Amino acid sequence: MSDTRITLIVHSCPPYRVRAVAAVLRARGLTDDDPDSRQTLHLGEAYMSSDLVGRDVAVLIDDLTQVAPEAAFTVYEDATDEWLGTVDRVVPPLGRFTAATDHDGNAVFTVDEILELDQLSSGERQARLGIPWANAIATMREGAMAEPTPHETEWTPVDGRVVVLAAGQDGADLLIDPSCPATVDDHGNLETATAADAALGDAGFLRANPWEPLNLTCRKWGTAVYRMPDSAAAGSERNT
Structure with missing residues (x-):
């Protein structure tokens, strides 16, 4: 001390x-x-x-x-x-x-x-x-x-699919476009999340915490995101 x-x-x-x-x-x-x-x-x-x-x-x-x-x-x-x-x-x-x-x-x-x-x-x-x-x-x-209400978000790097849960119309899940494929090595290390973060930003979302694997195979990753205030999604989005 x-x-x-x-x-x-x-x-x-x-x-x-x-x-x-x-x-x-x-x-x-x-x-x-x-x-x-x-x-x-x-x-x-x-x-x-x-x-x-x-x-x-x-x-x-x-x-x-x-x-x-x-x-x-x-x-x-x-x-x-x-x-x-x-x-x-x-x-x-x-x-x-x-x-x-x-x-x-x-x-x-x-x-x-x-x-x-x-x-x-x-x-x-x-x-x-x-x-x-x-x-x-x-x-x-x-x-x-207080922080705003975050939305749980899932990303499958192998096919690039990023989904913001319950963020679409009437509470539907929101699929972010374009897709953001990335490589995960044999040890479960994610190559980069730059493309996924950029796509979320273009859609009006800000990542709240680091991406973390959601399963032992590291095939699916998760984080929480905030909807940015007064932001309009620049990328095309569609409900899943």
């Missing part, structure tokens, strides 16, 4: 990225492994850990921006009696703001930095102080953000 505490606050996240962000939080020990933590994020609330160290902050930020590039969040590393803390704020499309902090999490600056700020224009000075990030975060709603 480290002498400092890492705190993460998620300010905004699209519903279809909730599962991916929650998986990062679990992997970093910021949440428990329970159904609520896997399916819901609590926007504006603090997720804390004393098991993470300073170098873990950069990895955490990279992980979050990779799985949820639309998400906005803040990561604090507490100050100690010997060292200043840090704050990192990520708000698309502003990017990332980083500063040293005091024990209360407020950004602090050296005398030289303050003198340099005094020479900047008002807009540049506000950006260096992180004000645009703080203003953007202040407008974001707080509360629970």
Whole structure:
């Protein structure tokens, strides 16, 4: 256990990225492994850990921006009696703001930095102080953000058949076109899922978790997908 505490606050996240962000939080020990933590994020609330160290902050930020590039969040590393803390704020499309902090999490600056700020224009000075990030975060709603209802999806790589279960008209299964054949080797390793993921994306779906074999022969694979908001299927689709 480290002498400092890492705190993460998620300010905004699209519903279809909730599962991916929650998986990062679990992997970093910021949440428990329970159904609520896997399916819901609590926007504006603090997720804390004393098991993470300073170098873990950069990895955490990279992980979050990779799985949820639309998400906005803040990561604090507490100050100690010997060292200043840090704050990192990520708000698309502003990017990332980083500063040293005091024990209360407020950004602090050296005398030289303050003198340099005094020479900047008002807009540049506000950006260096992180004000645009703080203003953007202040407008974001707080509360629970749950993932949308996922659809179980099956894929048979040998013939390329991808079916989204109960996603068609009147709850019928939806066959995705075009077909997406792929190779599975003798050890059950899938060559690539790129074509299947692309076909699902063209049809208006986003994969929620990795493809996994559904039987011992690895002839059929499964995942869960979300229907993308306000998306129109680009590929042709038909009910099975």
